[in-house]
Amino acid sequence: xxxxxxxxxxxxxxxxxxxxxxxxxxxxxxxxxxxxxxxxxxxxxxxxxxxxxxxxxxxxxxxxxxxxxxxxxxxxxxxxxxxxxxxxxxxxxxxxxxxxxxxxxxxxxxxxxxxxxxxxxxxxxxxxxxxxxxxxxxxxxxxxxxxxxxxxxxxxxxxxxxxxxxxxxxxxxxxxxxxxxxxxxxxxxxxxxxxxxxxxxxxxxxxxxxxxxxxxxxxxxxxxxxxxxxxxxxxxxxxxxxxxxxxxxxxxxxxxxxxxxxxxxxxxxxxxxxxxxxxxxxxxxxxxxxxxxxxxxxxxxxxxxxxxxxxxxxxxxxxxxxxxxxxxxxxxxxxxxxxxxxxxxx
Amino acid sequence: xxxxxxxxxxxxxxxxxxxxxxxxxxxxxxxxxxxxxxxxxxxxxxxxxxxxxxxxxxxxxxxxxxxxxxxxxxxxxxxxxxxxxxxxxxxxxxxxxxxxxxxxxxxxxxxxxxxxxxxxxxxxxxxxxxxxxxxxxxxxxxxxxxxxxxxxxxxxxxxxxxxxxxxxxxxxxxxxxxxxxxxxxxxxxxxxxxxxxxxxxxxxxxxxxxxxxxxxxxxxxxxxxxxxxxxxxxxxxxxxxxxxxxxxxxxxxxxxxxxxxxxxxxxxxxxxxxxxxxx
Numbered sequence: 001x002x003x004x005x006x007x008x009x010x011x012x013x014x015x016x017x018x019x020x021x022x023x024x025x026x027x028x029x030x031x032x033x034x035x036x037x038x039x040x041x042x043x044x045x046x047x048x049x050x051x052x053x054x055x056x057x058x059x060x061x062x063x064x065x066x067x068x069x070x071x072x073x074x075x076x077x078x079x080x081x082x083x084x085x086x087x088x089x090x091x092x093x094x095x096x097x098x099x100x101x102x103x104x105x106x107x108x109x110x111x112x113x114x115x116x117x118x119x120x121x122x123x124x125x126x127x128x129x130x131x132x133x134x135x136x137x138x139x140x141x142x143x144x145x146x147x148x149x150x151x152x153x154x155x156x157x158x159x160x161x162x163x164x165x166x167x168x169x170x171x172x173x174x175x176x177x178x179x180x181x182x183x184x185x186x187x188x189x190x191x192x193x194x195x196x197x198x199x200x201x202x203x204x205x206x207x208x209x210x211x212x213x214x215x216x217x218x219x220x221x222x223x224x225x226x227x228x229x230x231x232x233x234x235x236x237x238x239x240x241x242x243x244x245x246x247x248x249x250x251x252x253x254x255x256x257x258x259x260x261x262x263x264x265x266x267x268x269x270x271x272x273x274x275x276x277x278x279x280x281x282x283x284x285x286x287x288x289x290x291x292x293x294x295x296x297x298x299x300x301x302x303x304x305x306x307x308x309x310x311x312x313x314x315x316x317x318x319x320x321x322x323x324x325x326x327x328x329x330x331x332x333x334x335x336x337x338x339x340x341x342x343x344x345x346x
Numbered sequence: 347x348x349x350x351x352x353x354x355x356x357x358x359x360x361x362x363x364x365x366x367x368x369x370x371x372x373x374x375x376x377x378x379x380x381x382x383x384x385x386x387x388x389x390x391x392x393x394x395x396x397x398x399x400x401x402x403x404x405x406x407x408x409x410x411x412x413x414x415x416x417x418x419x420x421x422x423x424x425x426x427x428x429x430x431x432x433x434x435x436x437x438x439x440x441x442x443x444x445x446x447x448x449x450x451x452x453x454x455x456x457x458x459x460x461x462x463x464x465x466x467x468x469x470x471x472x473x474x475x476x477x478x479x480x481x482x483x484x485x486x487x488x489x490x491x492x493x494x495x496x497x498x499x500x501x502x503x504x505x506x507x508x509x510x511x512x513x514x515x516x517x518x519x520x521x522x523x524x525x526x527x528x529x530x531x532x533x534x535x536x537x538x539x540x541x542x543x544x545x546x547x548x549x550x551x552x553x554x555x556x557x558x559x560x561x562x563x564x565x566x567x568x569x570x571x572x573x574x575x576x577x578x579x580x581x582x583x584x585x586x587x588x589x590x591x592x593x594x595x596x597x598x599x600x601x602x603x604x605x606x607x608x609x610x611x612x613x614x615x616x617x618x619x620x621x622x623x624x625x
Contacts, residue, residue, distance in 0.1 A: 035510075214481045215469035218462055225457040232453035234438055234467035292457040 033341050037286035037294050040337060041301035044284070048305055052312030059315050062190030070194055072307035074099075074262060074271060076300060077200045077255035078278040079285075080207050081132070081248030083299045086282050087211075088224040088244050089291025090146035094135060095252055096274035097157035102128035103256035104161045107170040107266030110179060117176030125253035131157060132249015136242040154275065161268050169267040175260070182261025196258040203251060208296045220244060225292025280306055280327065284334045288342065305330070365392050366429045368565050369414065369445065369534045374423035376409050383409035385589040386423070391534060394563045396556060398576040401586030402609050407569050408538075410586065414567070415447040415536055416440030427533060446531030450538045452523040456512035460504065461485070461492040463511055464526045495529040496521070499555050517548025521555065528559055535559060536567045541575055553579050573602045585609055 033040055053060035078095045085092045106124025109115040115123065131153070138149040172180050182196035211217035219240045222230040231237045260266050285302025287294025306327055313323045367390035376383040384406050391397045401407045412418040414425065416434030424431055427443055434440040437447070454463045465488045471477030472484045489507045496504050501521045504514070511519060520540055527535045537556070541549040549572075556579050559566050570576050576583060577597045585592045585608045593608050593615040600608075607613035 209480075213483055215471075215483060216481075218458065218466070218469065218483070221457055222455045222466060225455050229451065229453040229455055230466075232437070232449055232451075233455070234441060292455070 030341060030343075033337075037341075038298040038301065041285050041298050041305060045301050045305050045308065048308045048312065052308065052316065055312070056315040059312055063192075064311065064315070066190075066192040068304070068307050068311045069197055070192075070262065071311070072303045073194070073197050073200050074255060074259050075274060075277045075281055075306070076303040077203060077258055078252060078274050079281040079299045079303050080200075080203055080296055081251040081255075082278040082282050083285075083287055083294065083296050084207065084211075084220065084244045084248050084251075085146065086279075086287050086289060087220050087291060087294060088241055089227075089289075090139065090241070090244075091150065091279065091289070092135065092146065092245075092248060093150040093275050094131070094154040094157055095248075095278050096271050097154045097161070098128050098131045098249060098252040099256045099259060099271060099274065100268055101131060101157045101161040101164075102253045103259055103266045104165040104170075104268055106179060106256065107175055107260060108165055110176050111170050111174040117178035120176070121178060121257060124256055125250065128253025128256060129246060129250040132252065133242070133246040135249070136245030139245065140238040140241050158268075165266075165268050167268060169265050169269075172260070172264040175266070179257065179260050180264065182258045183264060184261070194261065196261045199254065199258055203254065204296055204300055207247075207251075211295055216240070216243070221292050223291075277306065280331055283331055283338070286334070286338065288338050289335070290342075293342070302334075367392050367426070368428060369567075370426045370429075371410075371414065372424050372426070374410070374413055374425070375421045376413055376418055377421055382589045383418075384413065384420075384423075387586070387589070387591050389414075389584060389591070391565045391567060393565060394560055395581040396560050396566045396568055396579050398568045398570060398580035398583045399586060400570065400573070400576055400583060400605060400609060401592075405586040405609070406589045407586050409589075411447070411536055411538060411567070411569060414440070415445060441530070444531060444533030445536065446527035446534070447536040448520075448523045448527045448538060448540060450542065452519055454511050454519060454523055454526075457510060459508050459510050460496070460514075460522055461489040461507040463522055464488070464492040464495065464529060466526075468530065492525075492529075496525050498558075499525055499528060500558055501525065501551075501555070515548070517544050517551055520544060520548070520552055524552065524555055524559075528564065531564065534565050534567060536569075538569045539571065540568070541570065541572055549575065573605060576605075577602055587611060 049060070058064055078099065082092055082095055102124040105127050106120045109123055110117055110120035135146075135149055135153055138144055138153070139146050142149075172183075182199060183194060185192050185194045187193070211220065219230070219235050222233070222235055223237045223240050227237050230240075259271060263270060281303035282294070282299050283289065283302070284305055285294065285298030285300070287298055309326055309330065310323055313326060314320070369389075369391040371387060371389040374384050374387045374389070387406070387410060389397075389410065399407055399410065409418065413420055416437040416439050419433075419435060425434070426432065427445075432443060434443070440447075455466065458466070470484045470488055472482045472487075476482045477484065492507045496507070499521065501518075504518055504521060511522060514522065520543075524535075524537065524540065527537075540552050540556075544552065553575060556566055556568065560579075560581075568576070568580065580597055583595050583597065583600075583605060585595065585605065587609060588611075592611075595605065595608070595615065604613060608615060
């Protein structure tokens, strides 16, 4: 029922109480955060940077900040695809496995089979897309929960990557230059920026645009918020889901290219914890695990917050194990805040 | 956005009164295994009228509506729109033909704003390359047209089309769902229990909305358990009993008590097909 008080009538005691209560600062904050989910991660990032810069001034140097951005670039990239999937109320545990598979295949076909660089890149990215499509098919055709599907494909893709590569790494000097292109860097002021970081930021811009400005983006939010209502409204929910998993696979394929550039090696044992880190970035970025709420801007900030914690605590001389604990606490706090924001009332 | 259209009266199947029903069902049969949902039901909706459908639980109201809105396919019988036979295999086909249904669950998305909900799955893009190449949505245009659609139904309580639906009251949500149906339903709007979850004041606002739709010439099929509401807005009342049409009455010809008596079988009406027992 409405609690709006009509103009001419005298307020009753209860209505006066309601209008007094609706002006509480906590509730206004709740409404603000509800309407703009990227505000809270932005505030957390600013506070994090200020606090760590006070603890150790080296944190605020261009050098440290450049490294921080480069270190978080891969998680940032994977978290874009993860955001799309979590917006549909799904989850993808196989993000790291898809990336490793795409990376090992593009590196191995180029170094062992002599496939030209651009074609090897294309094969790897296409394979990542196909892996995402397979996840999507299993979720939409077999009606399995995304958690179970991607738990299974996590093992399958990891196994395939190890089988194909024989467990061996491929070094950068064995690969054509195009596969290392993402590792190239240039300087702006004191900051060192890699082409990999630029690729990731371009992906953020494209996906952010698609989410906020196109019908596809709107349908993702609708399916994630209430799949049955979306279907009754005329949205082809399964087609939207399939497209989301496929686009996520494409993003993971491109992330594989960025990872080779960043690490100067394609190793089947790298980025194994990337799936959980990508979920952490999404959740801290204010995207709801229940679907339908959030966006990639928050995720970008979330990925930076996690890395800022890691770098900041390291520069402050904190034991690496305490860093893990700190990130864990951050995740739980972020989800609690999300729950509180979702309880917003009119 | 399509606006309310005058019903096409140049149809082929003329009926008794010389008027062509906008939507007509003849001998509709629907079975589920050995359970009979509809047993040869007829139904007519004429231009600019509110046809209420009442009946006890299990009488076949929902089955009837689902057949008309394309959710179920008929086993036998024929549905005609403006006198032309039509077959709907899925809800989208009925919607494309101009039959809009407001489900009891409303089928609106709480996280999206009012304008987005009105245009859900029918989004309009910007003109020029921004729309055709970048596929950008015409947000402002949709918001403006959503605003005039809502104003046109006389809904004063909703002002800001950018408000998310989850911040609205139950009555306001119902208004958004009805506004969506009215904006795109060019032939018939079907409302399934629109006042069931609402308070007295909000229920009355929805009834006013139904009257306004009728005054615009858009026929409305109203399914309701609320007899005072039905007797207030309906032009004719279709009474469903045991998978058949028991009677068609008007609020003038029969009282509410008569209606309930027919619903429960305590009273039968001469001249209606329920009295012609087919064995």
